[in-house]
Amino acid sequence: MSLFLSVVPVGRAAEIAKNLAAPLPAERVPLDEALGRVLSADVASDIDIPGFTRSVMDGYAVRAGDTAGASEASPAMLTLTGRIRMGAAADHPVQPGECTYIPTGGVLPGGTDAVVMAENTEPFGGEILIKKPVADGENVIRYDEDFQKGETVLGKGRRLSAQDLGVLAAAGCAEVPVTKQPRIGILSTGNELVPVTATPKTGQVGDVNSFVVAAFIRDHGGISVPYGIVRDDRAAFSAALARAAGECDAVLISGGSSKDDRDMTADVIAGMGEVLVHGIAIAPGKPTVIGRAGTVPVIGLPGHPAATFVVLVAIVRHLIDGMTGNAAPDPVTVPAVLTTNVPSTKGREDFLRVALKDGMATPLFGKSGLLNTLARSDGVLRVPAASEGFEKGSRVEIILW
């Protein structure tokens, strides 16, 4: 049976895209360049964190037992023996009946096990009046309480956030093992396309999608490599695809919205490798092609801007994640209440652009060729293939763009 006739379910197409992707090799990058990169291996801490028991308050390091029963009316009185300096250990241990001034972050001196907040104390000559008891361990972070030496602090497949860089810094990971960033070529096809810098004549349109695709790739941790506009000429197209496939880890073909273009895209991919999917049960975005040129994954995107974006979110994301090893769960969804009925055809996953406001989702029913509905939308409502749609007032989950 011709692949052209068999439309593939979205989940299956995403799986095929992900399986086509070979995980990229690892490299080490300096910590300050690791934001948004994906860990290629578990990272364990080099050291115990913290490496010493430290105070989380400005106050007095004490033996908790010495403060038992202390109150405003009947404070405990401890002899002040000194002051902890930041960045250095105490010179001598604290004896029963004594205390030491300690700043936030200071090392607890030997003999002490808790810190009394300065607010709950009062100096009295060379003594300190303690007006509130503390429990053992109060107002301190104990040695290795955060992470233990050798413990995995962040796991393989984690896409690194700002907070994660802090964890790696604390773990002593100055160079981070990450997967290489996928280089993804973008080839625009279509005799109607002109560069954005040109003024389109009647019948021509600016090469809009390639900018959207490039930005999506960068947002998702890849490097976009532009190959410009190729005319609908089989030899020129084959040559451009061969070059892009030779230089990149994957190639996305943008444009080519007519059936002739799509057929040519599929034929050229087939001639250089294999077409695995030609048509997905998704709306918008049905005329998507997934295949490979040699071993390099190639996806032919639909021509309409909104359809392109839906396929980036539903399919291409999985290809990129497959290459980077990103183990992140599905994209963020937010619940919302539908403001209108949403009919849908069974057997096809519909991705409907919606605008979100105050927890209400309003579908933007514009044609998928319109950019303004895409720009006004905050995300998409996915209507599963088995569903005939949702009624007004339904609680639904919106995938944020």
Added chain:
Amino acid sequence: MSLFLSVVPVGRAAEIAKNLAAPLPAERVPLDEALGRVLSADVASDIDIPGFTRSVMDGYAVRAGDTAGASEASPAMLTLTGRIRMGAAADHPVQPGECTYIPTGGVLPGGTDAVVMAENTEPFGGEILIKKPVADGENVIRYDEDFQKGETVLGKGRRLSAQDLGVLAAAGCAEVPVTKQPRIGILSTGNELVPVTATPKTGQVGDVNSFVVAAFIRDHGGISVPYGIVRDDRAAFSAALARAAGECDAVLISGGSSKDDRDMTADVIAGMGEVLVHGIAIAPGKPTVIGRAGTVPVIGLPGHPAATFVVLVAIVRHLIDGMTGNAAPDPVTVPAVLTTNVPSTKGREDFLRVALKDGMATPLFGKSGLLNTLARSDGVLRVPAASEGFEKGSRVEIILW
């Protein structure tokens, strides 16, 4: 009254931070470098989009009236007069009783007003059988339906997404007017700090926060400029702050978690300009300083990692938005159901780290000096100052990190 004694509400502190920020001047950047930048002016379309009425289907361009009443049993029969080529206008108009093959994206020829999908037709000699009627305008995007020439396509203050780049591309905006990226200096203070590449001795800790701060700045559209670690020495600190303030649009001071450090930070800022806030009614994050060195905004961040991150989200974000002119609404929140009671002190905004799973939010009650709870959290629950907390099972909004 000493500023040190008066703790400022979070909303007021955020407003002060935003007002301190001078909006940065505009510059023009190539479209493919505009992702994440903020528009400095409204962008109007140079052209009508589309510039011609075009088909959104592969099929036949017709006069809708010619298809009235057509059905499987009784198709309309139209004479095929040719084929529209992509990227070019039709040679001749279509007369009543005629049709022309048109690919998706093709220019509707004169005389036609709708497109019949190829699936609803059948060739019959030189004629085309039309088996389903179409309405005027069906399966076409009309001239200027998306955007009209001179119409604002995206407004000043918009932070540009991948989709937005598509809209700008269509509007013929090859160079985009954006505000300059704020250069934000990061100065770390504290005698306990050592570079991440060093192995901390007892009492020392790696300079963790500066990595978190730098990544947050980059995530939010700024350029982070590292100034390294300065010892707790007033002259050295003043000199470093003067240099950073001279070279940057704002300065963040990281570390300095003890009261002595905080006082020195405030004193040094006061000596070079003014301290506007010394203490915010926020937990964690109370010991935050907001001021200016000359006219350059300076924020002294709290020392604990989780406190730093909360202050970045609650305060520093507004400073950056003030400089870029980002008009985006508050950060994305998702509703969730609390798995435990959350007590809170009235008069103070609590920001509680939470882990999200299947719509349930579990507070991570760890000390704000711990990194592992920060890394395990998906966002924060904000408990307003007027609230005494939330009960288990409450529906709350979580601010995603």
